[in-house]
Amino acid sequence: MNLTSNLHDASNLHDASSLHDEFSKGTLQTKPRKSRFATKKAAIICFVVTLILALAIGLGVGLTLRRRSSKQNEGKTIPAFGSMTTSRLTARPSLWKPKPGTTWQIVLQNPLKLARNAQSVTPDVDVYDIDLFDNSVETIQTLHSLGKKVMCYFSAGSYEPYRLDSKSFLPADLGAIMNGWPDEKWLDLNSANVRRIMAARIDLACQKGCDGLDPDNLDGYQNINGLKLTEGNTISYVKFLAAQAAKCNLSIGLKNAADLVDSLVSTVHYSVNEQCVTYKECASFSPIINAGKPVFHIEYPNKSGLTVAQNAAARICSNSGASAGSKGFSTVMKNLNLNGWVQYCDGSTAKTPVNIS
Numbered sequence: 001m002n003l004t005s006n007l008h009d010a011s012n013l014h015d016a017s018s019l020h021d022e023f024s025k026g027t028l029q030t031k032p033r034k035s036r037f038a039t040k041k042a043a044i045i046c047f048v049v050t051l052i053l054a055l056a057i058g059l060g061v062g063l064t065l066r067r068r069s070s071k072q073n074e075g076k077t078i079p080a081f082g083s084m085t086t087s088r089l090t091a092r093p094s095l096w097k098p099k100p101g102t103t104w105q106i107v108l109q110n111p112l113k114l115a116r117n118a119q120s121v122t123p124d125v126d127v128y129d130i131d132l133f134d135n136s137v138e139t140i141q142t143l144h145s146l147g148k149k150v151m152c153y154f155s156a157g158s159y160e161p162y163r164l165d166s167k168s169f170l171p172a173d174l175g176a177i178m179n180g181w182p183d184e185k186w187l188d189l190n191s192a193n194v195r196r197i198m199a200a201r202i203d204l205a206c207q208k209g210c211d212g213l214d215p216d217n218l219d220g221y222q223n224i225n226g227l228k229l230t231e232g233n234t235i236s237y238v239k240f241l242a243a244q245a246a247k248c249n250l251s252i253g254l255k256n257a258a259d260l261v262d263s264l265v266s267t268v269h270y271s272v273n274e275q276c277v278t279y280k281e282c283a284s285f286s287p288i289i290n291a292g293k294p295v296f297h298i299e300y301p302n303k304s305g306l307t308v309a310q311n312a313a314a315r316i317c318s319n320s321g322a323s324a325g326s327k328g329f330s331t332v333m334k335n336l337n338l339n340g341w342v343q344y345c346d347g348s349t350a351k352t353p354v355n356i357s
């Protein structure tokens, strides 16, 4: 997307809702993704959760990584999150290749609350897209025992200060602050150090038993990023991530980045799209469907509420007008913090239980 169309999109968004106020501070638009931990309290909770995960995995990750130079580690496997004792977790008999029409739910605000012996999960959909760091191996195993596939979300293109491995990034890896997300910075997709860290995150996804990846923030080139990122950089980066993922039969999605669909449709196994109706760009993602791969599509018609106005839902689900080109998409309507609430195009709604503390 060029500068002109991006500005155009920003004005669409402005027309569509008051999202503009929340996410745009006067420059180019960054698409909303998941809500961030804005308050101090939430940051502390987050810290505790990550600390517990770190202990569970059994290593002082930050310390281990800080002592390594990126040079030292080039080309080596980095035990960034500890070598999990159970190699059975990494065994994947084959690559997960979902088909168009695959149903899903996405919950990123909190980890799922799912008992080890749960007999069901709400909603009863094919795929759960959940945070790689925040959810436990047990949750992933339970989802599998219920016949679900698990897509693991992580930010591949932005620095988040509160992750287990945040200390591993170098100052030179970080670009401009992301518009609307003041604690995040764009990452240099060409940095060997960034790629090393992301390879370690993909290893973690392998070890935790994820089926696929949802790497976010691949579209720095559309935004003021401070690193002169180009479309070509993202194409190269997604191919790198896909190659890492393929080593353990993890599939991978293209997040947003409508302009790169043609270049990457054969590399990725699905698309995860936000707001193609709002941006009137759903048709850009139809080549994914035509290639026999699903488009996991999110709209945010009610940024904080738990209901969607009937006319808004009809607009999103019609496959005409603003949603032209969305035939066959796996559409969910969510609120912006991507909590447990979801509405589908058949009018059904559900609330997935989450662990708040």
Ligand SMILES: *[C@@H]1O[C@H](CO)[C@@H](O)[C@H](O)[C@H]1NC(C)=O
Residues within 6 Å of the ligand: 090, 091, 092, 093, 094, 095, 247, 248, 249
């Ligand atoms: C990946 O899947 C193939 C089958 O498609 C299988 O032969 C191979 O062993 C798997 N690799 C891993 C690392 O699980």
Ligand SMILES: *[C@@H]1O[C@H](CO)[C@@H](O)[C@H](O)[C@H]1NC(C)=O
Residues within 6 Å of the ligand: 301, 302, 304, 305, 306, 307, 308, 309
């Ligand atoms: C958003 O949801 C709330 C309730 O959760 C409702 O009162 C409000 O009317 C909804 N707004 C829109 C635009 O649908």
